[in-house]
Amino acid sequence: MKDKPEVLISQEEINEKIRISAERLSDELRDQPILFVSILTGAFIFTADYMRQMSTHCEIAFMSASSYGDSDTSSGVVKVELDIKKDISAYNVVILEDIIDTGNTIAKVTELLRARHPISLRVIALLDKPSRRINGFKADEVLFEIEDKFVVGYGLDHAGKYRELPYVGVCST
Secondary structure: OOOOEEEEEEEHHHHHHHHHHHHHHHHHHHHHHEEEEEOOOOOOOHHHHHHHOOOOEEEEEEEEEEEOOOOOOOOOOEEEEEEEOOOOOOOEEEEEEEEEOOOOOHHHHHHHHHHOOOOOOEEEEEEEOOOHHHHHHHHOOOEEEOOOOOOOEOOEEEOOOOOOOOEEEEEEO
């Protein structure tokens, strides 16, 4: 990729959707234990921005799970490389995911965490590509639904590059 990716979703649009979602979640779970589970590496910026918009106490844990590696396409095999050690049974767990594509990775993570019996479990995704879904997974909340384009920025990468962009952009590979 030679050029800077074309803006698909601006930083301002992202900030506004996060603000609205975090405000709603803060109101709904006020005074209840909240644990955000950020799926690394792509969701770290989304998670940081989301947590800063919360008006109630929340904690954080990280998981690393992927079916992509350095490829542009899913291998279909989900690998959990970093799991959380914390007992989540006393928390309302909110998984923050950067993008749901085939649905394999988030389905596996959700299954693993649900088996640990949290008070509640929900998935909030920054981006969703429903046309790519190969299973029936649906997030509880999606901030942006997008077409089947390869996107980068705002934590998403192309072989480790472009995560630093403050917007979601489309690659012209």
